[in-house]
Amino acid sequence: MALPSVLDRDIVNPRIYAVQQDYHALFSQLRREDPVRWTKPDGYEPFWTVSKYADIVEIERQNTLFINEPRLNMRPREAAAVLAARLGQQKPIRMIVDMDEPDHRKYRALTQSWFLPSNLKQIDETIKEITKEYVDRLGELGGACDFVRDVAVWFPLRVIMLLLGVPREDGLLLLRLTQQTFGAEDPDVAEQADFKAARAQAFAEFVDYFNVLLAKRRREPRDDLASLIANAQIDGKPIPDREALSYYIVIATAGHDTTSATAAGGLLALIENPQEMVKLRADPALLPRAIEEMIRWVTPVKHFGRTAVQDYVLRGRQIKAGQSLMLCYPSANRDEDVFENPFDFRVDREPNKQLAFGIGVHQCLGLHLARQELRAFFAEFLSRVDDVRLAGEPAHVAGTFIAGLKRLPIQYRMK
Ligand code: HEM
Incomplete structure (x- = not known):
């Protein structure tokens, strides 16, 4: 029996994404009863909702049949039209995640080896110092925060x-700019007129900030990623300003909310599953697996889109050329065909082929870095902080793209 069309509204309703049980109830039903669903919510161009792990892998692996342009996210028609009108002929930013072949391969190759573990080793000590600083901060906050x-x-x-390579005193500014520009579409804030104005203003400031950085790194290159990008060559010519700037922006944004959401959601999972916290404390060698499980559990990127360039049959459904697909990563990461007891949080889950970083040519460029940061943080946290409990109600952001906790009140004791 066909599922009711009211589900289509839920699939794009940010508030469903703010309540984990509601999200997972909806997507468990879709996986069981309509895994490749033609979805027609009011106010949206229709699209296919893809909720099974194997189907997302099948699509992402065929990146010339299913492309990222022009619809990387499922947005309401109105928002998409406003964006298109505002952007005019040329988008002000063009990130690697927006690109298809042949450009994607060329631009990604510029930094691919920089993001490999062998290179990231050189910043390991500094990452550990940063995480130590924030665990020290927990101490200064006196047992609750x-x-x-x-x-x-x-x-x-x-x-x-x-x-x-930007100075630490710019931290507050950058936090405000990333949150205002790319903050989630939480209806509590995103629909306010002053929020929209602030967002436009923040975007302009962001572009100015990175333009200054770009010029500086061209004038005086240093040994950092910003200099590598600023002075890169594409097809034997200097990288265009727009693409260099967009590279800074994708690194600043893709690497921020995702990792923060995983740290907070991972801690909440440990608090809610005290036996797992005990297991992990008793055997720190489990940490890499525990981090993998936190990433699966949280899956902060809720979807990306692809568009079919030719007709294709997926799980018996006829996808037509030009139609878009919404790839629902958190649903894939609870797929019963892939994960044993997917709704159990287990710090020693093995195997764990979580799909939170995507797969194929666009697979997260920062995945090793994200793991490195999270391992460093939890190693420090677990060795110095004890008796961690909830001190109030946690709250999730209402958002269909990148979303996680917006509040996690805790109390704890420093060892
Ligand atoms: C737990 C943390 C993170 C998660 C869950 C995550 C998730 C994702 C996902 C789902 C994609 C799209 C993959 C696809 O289309 O197949 C992606 C792409 C990307 N991520 Fe991450 N990410 C995380 C952290 C980071 C970090 C720390 C950085 C860098 C500082 C980063 C940089 C990027 C970039 C540049 C892309 C675009 C890659 C491309 O299009 O080729 N991410 N990420």
Whole structure:
């Protein structure tokens, strides 16, 4: 029997994404009963909702049949039209995640080896110092804090600042700019007129900030990622300003909310599953697996889109050329065909082929860095902080793209 069309509204309703049980109830039903669903919410161009792990892998692996342009996210028609009108002929930013072949391969190749573990080793000590600083901060806060506001938003931001080589006193400015420009579409804030104006203003400031950085790194290159990008060559010519700037922006944004959301959501999972916290404390060698499980559990990127360039049959459904697909990563990461007891949080889960970083040519460029940061943080946290409990109600951002906790009040004791 066909599922009711009211589900289509839920699939794009940010508030569903703010309540984990509601999200997972909806997507469990879709996986069981309509895994490749033609979805027609009011106010949206229709698209296919893809909720099974194997189907997302099948699509992402065929990146010339399913492309990223022109619809990387499922947005309401109105928002998409406003954006298109505002952007005019040329988009002000063009990030690697927006690109298809042949450009994607060329631009990605510029930094691919920089993001490999062998190179990231050189910043390991500094990352450890940064995480130590934020665990020290927990000590200064005297046993109670909002873990999101006081810690989780900060240390991934500091790591990004390290990558780009920008001074630490710019931290507050950058936090405000990333949050206002790319903050989630939480209806509590995003629909307010002053928020929209602030967002446009923040975007302009962001572009100015990175333009200054770009010019500086061209004038006086240093040994950092920002200099590597600023002075890169594409097809034997200097990288265009727009693409260089967009590279800074994608690193600053893709590497921030995602990692913060995983740290906060991972801590909440440990608090809610005390036996797992005990297991992990008793055997620190489990940490890499525990981090993998936190990433699966949280899956901060809720979807990306692809568009079919030719007709294709997926799980018996006829996809037509030009139609878009919404790839629902958190649903894939609870797929019963892939994960044993997917709704159990297990710090020793093995195997764990979580799909939170995507797969194929666009697979997260920063995945090793994200793991490195999270391992460093939790190693420090677990060795110095004890008796961690909830001190109030946690709250999730309402957003269909990148979303996680917006509040996590905790109390704890320093060892
Ligand atoms: C737990 C943390 C993170 C998660 C869950 C995550 C997730 C993702 C996902 C789902 C994609 C798209 C993959 C696809 O289309 O197949 C992506 C792409 C990307 N991520 Fe991450 N990410 C994280 C952290 C980071 C960090 C720390 C950085 C860098 C500082 C980063 C940089 C990027 C970039 C540049 C892309 C675009 C890659 C491309 O299009 O080729 N991410 N990420």
